[in-house]
Amino acid sequence: MIKPYKIKVEGVSKTFTSGGKVFPALDDVNLTVEDGKFVSIIGPSGCGKSTMFNIIAGLTPPTGGDVFADGESIAGRAGYVGYMLQKDMLLPWRNILDNIILGLEVRGVPRKKAVGRALPLIEKYGLKGFEKHYPDELSGGMRQRAALLRTLLYDRDIMLLDEPFGALDAQTRLLMQNWLLEIWRDFGKTILFVTHDIDEAIYLADEIYVFTKRPGKIKAKIEVPIKRPRSAGDMTTPEFAGLKSTLLKLLFSASPDGAETAGGDEID
Ligand SMILES: Nc1ncnc2c1ncn2[C@@H]1O[C@H](COP(=O)(O)OP(=O)(O)OP(=O)(O)O)[C@@H](O)[C@H]1O
Numbered sequence: 001m002i003k004p005y006k007i008k009v010e011g012v013s014k015t016f017t018s019g020g021k022v023f024p025a026l027d028d029v030n031l032t033v034e035d036g037k038f039v040s041i042i043g044p045s046g047c048g049k050s051t052m053f054n055i056i057a058g059l060t061p062p063t064g065g066d067v068f069a070d071g072e073s074i075a076g077r078a079g080y081v082g083y084m085l086q087k088d089m090l091l092p093w094r095n096i097l098d099n100i101i102l103g104l105e106v107r108g109v110p111r112k113k114a115v116g117r118a119l120p121l122i123e124k125y126g127l128k129g130f131e132k133h134y135p136d137e138l139s140g141g142m143r144q145r146a147a148l149l150r151t152l153l154y155d156r157d158i159m160l161l162d163e164p165f166g167a168l169d170a171q172t173r174l175l176m177q178n179w180l181l182e183i184w185r186d187f188g189k190t191i192l193f194v195t196h197d198i199d200e201a202i203y204l205a206d207e208i209y210v211f212t213k214r215p216g217k218i219k220a221k222i223e224v225p226i227k228r229p230r231s232a233g234d235m236t237t238p239e240f241a242g243l244k245s246t247l248l249k250l251l252f253s254a255s256p257d258g259a260e261t262a263g264g265d266e267i268d
């Protein structure tokens with residue numbers, strides 16, 4: 001039986017025009033994600049990953065193609081997905097609690113109710129005692145957690161996370177990855193996750209999409225058969241090393257002009 005998809009990107013292309021010049025950023029991107037899956041997306045810098053997220057989130061219209069969620073077209077429709085942008089978007093003039101409930105506030109949830117929903121999560125995820133602190137008083141890991149909690153509290157089935165742990169040291173990153181897997185499991189979200197870290201892409205995901213260089217196309221879709229729950233030890237197995245090698249070859253062949261392609265379940 002073919003399982004119903006949660007989100008489908010169908011033939012999406014995007015062209016930017018700047019200073020009279022035309023820049024193709026995405027070219028006929030197709031991607032199907034089942035309900036409850038964790039999907040990593042990797043690709044060279046500038047290949048259009050964030051642009052694709054902006055399109056899925058309804059912030060940027062595609063030049064061609066469409067995006068569907070739960071059977072409906074959502075292209076150009078903001079608010080259907082939770083989105084943590086590549087830049088840490090905590091507002092410096094709002095304390096952590098007020099940052100975390102921002103999405104609920106935007107959706108018109110009364111403050112008292114929003115705070116009531118935020119506080120247990122703040123406690124569970126290690127930010128208790130910091131509610132009244134401002135973002136610049138927190139460590140990088142705490143800020144990332146606050147930004148993720150805000151995205152989580154926005155309470156959409158689909159979460160788009162664009163390099164959420166990019167600026168963290170390896171140890172904090174692993175803590176955050178395990179924390180995210182916990183959230184994903186507890187809340188049954190469908191997650192699309194952009195990263196430049198191949199270990200991270202494998203460790204977290206059920207499947208990985210590899211983009212070509214700009215204009216981005218899907219080069220391959222790789223399944224990650226490592227069973228769950230996962231732990232750091234899974235990153236030292238031959239199976240993991242094999243997947244990593246496949247992805248590196250695909251990425252390498254996705255970057256420089258004229259390089260040979262190798263390995264993987266190539267799509268184009
Ligand atoms: N608003 C815009 N106007 C013009 N060009 C843009 C705009 N946004 C993105 N681009 C261009 O589109 C291409 C894709 O950018 P995008 O940010 O999506 O890449 P990315 O894959 O997320 O890169 P990175 O891995 O570095 O974050 C780039 O060449 C970028 O310069």
Ligand SMILES: [Mg+2]
Pocket residue numbers: 049050051086162
């Ligand atoms: Mg980006």
